[in-house]
Amino acid sequence: MADDPVLAELLEVLRRAPDVLPVRMRVAELLAGQGRWPEALEHCAKVLGADPVNAEAHRLLKRCTDAIAELPTASSSVSHYDWEAAESQVSDIIAPAFVDDGPPGPVAAEVERPGVTLADVGGMDEVKRQLGLSLLGPLRNPELAKAYGTSARGGLLLYGPPGCGKTFIAAAVAGELGAGFVPVQINDVLDIWIGASERNLHEIFETARRNAPCVLFFDEIDALGHKRSQLRNSAAMRGVVNQLLAEMDSMSARNDGVYVLGATNHPWDIDVALRRPGRFDRMILVALPDLDARRAILRHHLRDRPVAGIELGAIAERTQGFSGADLAHVCNSATQLAMADSISTGIVRPITMPDIGAALDQIKPSAGPWFEAARNIVEFGNADGSYDELAKYMRGKKFR
Structure with a gap:
């Protein structure tokens, strides 16, 4: 969502704890500094929804609305349609922060009936x-x-x-x-x-x-x-x-x-x-998928796609340390390679082992940073034995 690493990190904090207002204000300031006025305005409005007298949020809110009002019209690089959308967004965002019409009703949770065991x-x-x-x-x-x-x-x-x-x-x-x-x-x-x-x-x-x-x-x-x-x-x-x-x-x-x-x-x-x-x-x-799990995941992601000569066992052997999401990424990348070749030649061809191999050359396991963080917990935060299972797993996989 953001090229700025500081902004990206703060947005991740907000994803996990959306009500931390100082973080949200800092995000709004960084967005405003990048000229991303509607996004900054949205964060200001959320701060004011929780803290209507926040002077800092009021000042930045005015700065955002003034900046949006000065955006160029259809004669420049911003279309008239973009301006109307931004103007509408301003109205939709500001209103909840200042109009005390009470909170909406409670959410309606949906009950599903899974077809899997x-x-x-x-x-x-x-x-x-x-x-x-x-x-x-x-x-x-x-x-x-x-x-x-x-x-x-x-x-x-x-x-x-x-x-x-x-x-x-x-x-x-x-x-x-x-x-x-x-x-x-x-x-x-x-x-x-x-x-x-x-x-x-x-x-x-x-x-x-x-x-x-x-x-x-x-x-x-x-x-x-x-x-x-x-x-x-x-x-x-x-x-x-x-x-x-x-x-x-x-x-x-x-x-x-x-x-x-x-x-x-x-x-x-x-x-x-x-x-x-x-x-x-x-x-x-729930650790990284084992060999049988990797084979099942690969089969699932390739089941509705044209394939030829795919050796699930060989791929599963080669992908030790891959998460389920990593395996899905491999299958999607191999599919894109086969599709690109088909588009260039005009002849539809199936996904083959070379496509999988090329995808694997580009994709690396993503769980490394998680195990780095987990190592500190296992070594310094496991006095009560809560993470003994994790410690045993990491020793077996030589993550420690």
Whole structure:
């Protein structure tokens, strides 16, 4: 979204914690400095929606609107259509910041019925084994679980490097249970209105309760459940964390039949209270796909494309260390190479092993930076043994 590395880094911070107003103001200033007035204006309006008396935001807002008003018209390089769009955007953005017509109604969470089960997850036998022990086993054998004093209540956290199939596994768990599936993204919860984010979160849980049995899946849970000690300047985000803690309270029978799964790339950023018994007290590492998983992922991404002479086993052997997203990128790049050749020759040809080889020459595994960060956690932040599984995996793969 931005060539400026500082701006790119700040935008990533905002993606994970949208209510940190000083960061949003700094983003607005950088965008204004690049002449990206409508984008800067949007960030100003969001700041004023949360803090209507913010003098700095008011000054920058006026600067943005004045700059947009002075944009050249159709006689120059900016078309009349662009001007009308910018003018409309100004109106749409400014109004919510100053008109107190109350927050909108709560979000309407959608309940899906996944058509996949764990049988559709290639490889990853250790992940499936742990799911059976910690969740599926107790659910399928309630009397036996009762005899041993265990249950499937509380939450289950899937963690690991990005692009390794955590969302797909969560959907497969719902399919395995024959349960509804409610996937929740951060933008389904967060709202600029005070108290609206908490209400959205409550309504999402209520939807899951009304549709029990149901798997409630929070993607990027660290963005919603970030450590409150790091949110001292964001009362709104602290309120969201507190609401999530209340909704997951294991002492309440209201959550019977609701199985809460969370996915994160950064489990070490999650508030410690969310890791206590009855909440996300069980963690499963979803690491890089193994050989069988890589073969299944490659087959999935090539299944509807013209191929000839493709050796999935050979490709899987060559792609150790690749994430599922990396493998999808390889397949897409090979497809583009075959398509480009077909366009130049006028003869449609299938995707072949040389196309895959050429794609692999250009694409490298993307999970390295994640394991670099994880190494510090394993070595210096694992006093309670939470990341023993990760440490064992990294030793086996020689990441340490």
